[in-house]
Amino acid sequence: MVGRLVECVPNISEGRRREVIDAVVDAVRQTQGVRVLNVQSDESHNRTVITFVGEGEAVAQAALALVGKAVELIDLRQHQGEHPRLGAVDVIPFVPLGETTLEECVGLARRLGEQIWAALRVPVYLYAAAATAAHRVRLPDIRKGEFEGLAAKMLQDAWTPDIGDPRPHPSAGAVVVGARFPLIAYNINLRTTDVEIARAVARAVRGSSGGLANVQALGVMAASGLAQVTINILDASQTPMARIFDLVRVEAERYGVEVAESEVVGLVPLDAIVDVARAHLRMHGFDRGQILEVRLPE
Amino acid sequence: MVGRLVECVPNISEGRRREVIDAVVDAVRQTQGVRVLNVQSDESHNRTVITFVGEGEAVAQAALALVGKAVELIDLRQHQGEHPRLGAVDVIPFVPLGETTLEECVGLARRLGEQIWAALRVPVYLYAAAATAAHRVRLPDIRKGEFEGLAAKMLQDAWTPDIGDPRPHPSAGAVVVGARFPLIAYNINLRTTDVEIARAVARAVRGSSGGLANVQALGVMAASGLAQVTINILDASQTPMARIFDLVRVEAERYGVEVAESEVVGLVPLDAIVDVARAHLRMHGFDRGQILEVRLPE
Numbered sequence: 151m152v153g154r155l156v157e158c159v160p161n162i163s164e165g166r167r168r169e170v171i172d173a174v175v176d177a178v179r180q181t182q183g184v185r186v187l188n189v190q191s192d193e194s195h196n197r198t199v200i201t202f203v204g205e206g207e208a209v210a211q212a213a214l215a216l217v218g219k220a221v222e223l224i225d226l227r228q229h230q231g232e233h234p235r236l237g238a239v240d241v242i243p244f245v246p247l248g249e250t251t252l253e254e255c256v257g258l259a260r261r262l263g264e265q266i267w268a269a270l271r272v273p274v275y276l277y278a279a280a281a282t283a284a285h286r287v288r289l290p291d292i293r294k295g296e297f298e299g300l301a302a303k304m305l306q307d308a309w310t311p312d313i314g315d316p317r318p319h320p321s322a323g324a325v326v327v328g329a330r331f332p333l334i335a336y337n338i339n340l341r342t343t344d345v346e347i348a349r350a351v352a353r354a355v356r357g358s359s360g361g362l363a364n365v366q367a368l369g370v371m372a373a374s375g376l377a378q379v380t381i382n383i384l385d386a387s388q389t390p391m392a393r394i395f396d397l398v399r400v401e402a403e404r405y406g407v408e409v410a411e412s413e414v415v416g417l418v419p420l421d422a423i424v425d426v427a428r429a430h431l432r433m434h435g436f437d438r439g440q441i442l443e444v445r446l447p448e
Numbered sequence: 449m450v451g452r453l454v455e456c457v458p459n460i461s462e463g464r465r466r467e468v469i470d471a472v473v474d475a476v477r478q479t480q481g482v483r484v485l486n487v488q489s490d491e492s493h494n495r496t497v498i499t500f501v502g503e504g505e506a507v508a509q510a511a512l513a514l515v516g517k518a519v520e521l522i523d524l525r526q527h528q529g530e531h532p533r534l535g536a537v538d539v540i541p542f543v544p545l546g547e548t549t550l551e552e553c554v555g556l557a558r559r560l561g562e563q564i565w566a567a568l569r570v571p572v573y574l575y576a577a578a579a580t581a582a583h584r585v586r587l588p589d590i591r592k593g594e595f596e597g598l599a600a601k602m603l604q605d606a607w608t609p610d611i612g613d614p615r616p617h618p619s620a621g622a623v624v625v626g627a628r629f630p631l632i633a634y635n636i637n638l639r640t641t642d643v644e645i646a647r648a649v650a651r652a653v654r655g656s657s658g659g660l661a662n663v664q665a666l667g668v669m670a671a672s673g674l675a676q677v678t679i680n681i682l683d684a685s686q687t688p689m690a691r692i693f694d695l696v697r698v699e700a701e702r703y704g705v706e707v708a709e710s711e712v713v714g715l716v717p718l719d720a721i722v723d724v725a726r727a728h729l730r731m732h733g734f735d736r737g738q739i740l741e742v743r744l745p746e
Contacts, residue, residue: 155744187740414738417738418738423721423722427721430693430724430727431710432708433709434709440715440716441716442455445485
């Protein structure tokens with residue numbers, strides 16, 4: 151059954167108003183052929199990550215329904231949150247599972263982008279494997295300047311939207327659509343209220359400023375009142391969670407700060423969790439085939 | 449499908465002669481209705497752990513076939529190995545999975561014990577949940593004195609076998625049969641050739657000599673030439689792998705010795721692996737429901 155599945159992980163710019171989140175998630179649930187696996191809201195980020203799966207066309211249809219509902223209910227002119235964002239629906243990645251190819255997901259992303267512009271008049275950027283130029287591959291680059299800087303940014307030749315007019319939707323900004331391999335959204339909370347320390351640690355560990363490949367990181371304030379390093383891991387098979395956690399821990403120690411806790415936002419592949427156990431227990435020969443549940447007859 | 453399954457994890461006293469191991473495992477494979485999940489041999493222990501599953505009666509029938517073949521091919525009078533053992537088939541635990549109860553597994557153990565004695569004239573001890581007295585619950589107590597001391601031990605009132613005459617089978621000794629919840633067989637190799645250090649660490653960490661509850665441990669020499677702490681974890685939900693590993697690491701450090709690596713023998717429940725990741729990453733709120741493969745539609 152996993153054979154032909156596509157995962158879709160939209161991030162919407164609402165993490166506080168329960169009725170808005172429910173309405174947006176319901177738009178997905180009411181689409182035939184998709185299944186919602188996870189909904190995770192963060193109040194300080196003021197953002198919700200929704201994970202759903204299904205076959206390609208059903209997933210794209212559910213994503214369009216989600217954008218319609220979010221554009222109706224979320225107004226970025228009123229929005230505040232710790233996490234950078236460009237629009238009411240900030241980003242929609244399509245992720246291949248099982249036998250599905252990344253190329254199929256690129257096709258879904260482009261068709262969804264056309265539909266969003268046609269139906270809702272929200273301009274669209276294509277990113278990651280769906281990007282139309284090298285400088286548009288990385289989400290942080292597209293998102294730089296955020297909703298508030300979007301009208302000016304769109305007038306630059308380098309940042310005209312891929313689909314639609316170079317003018318933000320008044321309340322919904324723009325939406326970034328793309329295709330990528332599975333990513334892990336991962337937050338590490340530090341035992342300090344000083345967000346500058348989280349920012350310094352984020353700079354030290356992320357690839358774009360000299361840190362680890364496959365790691366994007368920002369320093370923000372978490373709802374708990376603790377400074378947080380909020381991370382995207384683009385390929386945990388190359389850059390495992392334990393290495394990232396341990397480097398954050400060491401970099402934070404330079405400021406006399408301990409790691410309080412960490413959390414995965416949304417879902418994480420089993421192999422990433424197995425890798426942490428393998429690292430901690432120095433279990434060099436361990437294979438996921440040794441997990442009882444993996445071996446049980448279906 | 450997992451609903452009515454029983455897991456059976458016999459340990460046989462042969463870890464070197466491939467043709468003997470294959471013949472014993474084939475006896476299980478040829479039984480209708482069971483599936484072999486894992487076969488793991490250790491040369492220095494001279495022992496193989498076989499894991500198979502199926503519905504209760506099929507599993508018991510396969511276990512009887514396994515004992516028959518092992519008694520035919522393994523002669524304890526010729527056997528040497530690092531791991532303590534009482535017989536050609538040392539121990540046969542039945543483990544409930546899914547909806548199966550421990551009581552059902554106790555019933556299977558007792559019936560298998562009767563069949564082993566009737567068909568093969570190997571005397572049987574019942575242990576763990578199937579034990580007939582408090583002093584027979586723990587496997588290390590039953591096994592104390594090993595095959596070589598068995599004839600004398602059986603003449604003591606406290607150690608007359610539960611089923612069969614109080615005289616060891618000449619080549620196959622005795623077999624211990626029982627029912628228990630899932631157990632993790634776990635070895636930690638130390639960066640030393642001094643087995644006395646492994647023995648001291650084993651004493652420090654095991655419950656019976658003042659260490660951790662749910663932990664049985666011995667110091668032995670591994671095939672790699674490293675001293676090894678070989679461990680059974682009786683309930684990893686109470687005493688997690690990371691705590692055991694970390695305590696072994698700290699106790700070994702008192703001798704200036706590092707942990708080289710560790711290994712799971714046979715299979716391990718997913719929750720035990722998730723707990724290691726949770727501990728290392730300080731991921732206090734993590735739930736296995738956040739693992740993609742756990743959430744995917746079947």
